[in-house]
Amino acid sequence: xxxxxxxxxxxxxxxxxxxxxxxxxxxxxxxxxxxxxxxxxxxxxxxxxxxxxxxxxxxxxxxxxxxxxxxxxxxxxxxxxxxxxxxxxxxxxxxxxxxxxxxxxxxxxxxxxxxxxxxxxxxxxxxxxxxxxxxxxxxxxxxxxxxxxxxxxxxxxxxxxxxxxxxxxxxxxxxxxxxxxxxxxxxxxxxxxxxxxxxxxxxxxxxxxxxxxxxxxxxxxxxxxxxxxxxxxxxxxxxxxxxxxxxxxxxxxxxxxxxxxxxxxxxxxx
Numbered sequence: 001x002x003x004x005x006x007x008x009x010x011x012x013x014x015x016x017x018x019x020x021x022x023x024x025x026x027x028x029x030x031x032x033x034x035x036x037x038x039x040x041x042x043x044x045x046x047x048x049x050x051x052x053x054x055x056x057x058x059x060x061x062x063x064x065x066x067x068x069x070x071x072x073x074x075x076x077x078x079x080x081x082x083x084x085x086x087x088x089x090x091x092x093x094x095x096x097x098x099x100x101x102x103x104x105x106x107x108x109x110x111x112x113x114x115x116x117x118x119x120x121x122x123x124x125x126x127x128x129x130x131x132x133x134x135x136x137x138x139x140x141x142x143x144x145x146x147x148x149x150x151x152x153x154x155x156x157x158x159x160x161x162x163x164x165x166x167x168x169x170x171x172x173x174x175x176x177x178x179x180x181x182x183x184x185x186x187x188x189x190x191x192x193x194x195x196x197x198x199x200x201x202x203x204x205x206x207x208x209x210x211x212x213x214x215x216x217x218x219x220x221x222x223x224x225x226x227x228x229x230x231x232x233x234x235x236x237x238x239x240x241x242x243x244x245x246x247x248x249x250x251x252x253x254x255x256x257x258x259x260x261x262x263x264x265x266x267x268x269x270x
Contacts, residue, residue, distance in 0.1 A: 006052055013070075015189075017044065017070055017072050020073075025183055027043070027188065030079065030191065031195050033080060033199070035081045039195065044059060044074065074126070075126050075182050076178050078130075079136065081134065082133045082155035083133050086099060086157040113131065113155045116164055118166050119166075119170065124182070126182075131155055132154070132155055133155065134153075136152075137149055139167060149161055149162065149165070150163075168192065168194055168215050169219040172190070198244075200212060
């Protein structure tokens, strides 16, 4: 673990790799973080250094060379972190300075860069959906304080605001549809991460952390309903867990009708 090369340490087969090796099933990754962050990366990449973002993105596409059991083809990759996909001429930082939108497109991925395109995307094709630089916009900013979306930058690298971002629920349900369509009778494995509960708790931003937590709860409910509507629920194991905990008590509810009727920020925060 203390060797200088972050890639020469022993490799441990991940749960997604075990699943694919044993079943041939299909795999997808969804996160509201930048997609090369630790949790999404841990599904298929192998490095002791979580900041190896460029190599992690390359692993999503090409696998780890010379370790055949790590080459898990990903059908779905949805999240943020566009700066790990476009080259330095646009301000990005990528592996070997490649344009990874082009690299993924060359391997038959549909490239999706906003919510509108996500909702209309084909379920028949593999999908790379990158919706902003860095971490994705929080529920509170997408739905209440929308002026804050001007702080999110477009995944194209043109430095315009990323104003049309999907949420965790929309990404998760679309990922399920693609995986279900493409996997046939082999089955599928999806990791969907509500990453910004943790990120907002680190910043002690309780309002946004709570919004992300409620979005996760809504996503779980919507996933169960969606799987039930397609008669897949009885064949699907759903696990809801955390990589670590935060102290957070949630009591009461939100009156969305009141919230929508307010035009003053201070009143909305009540």
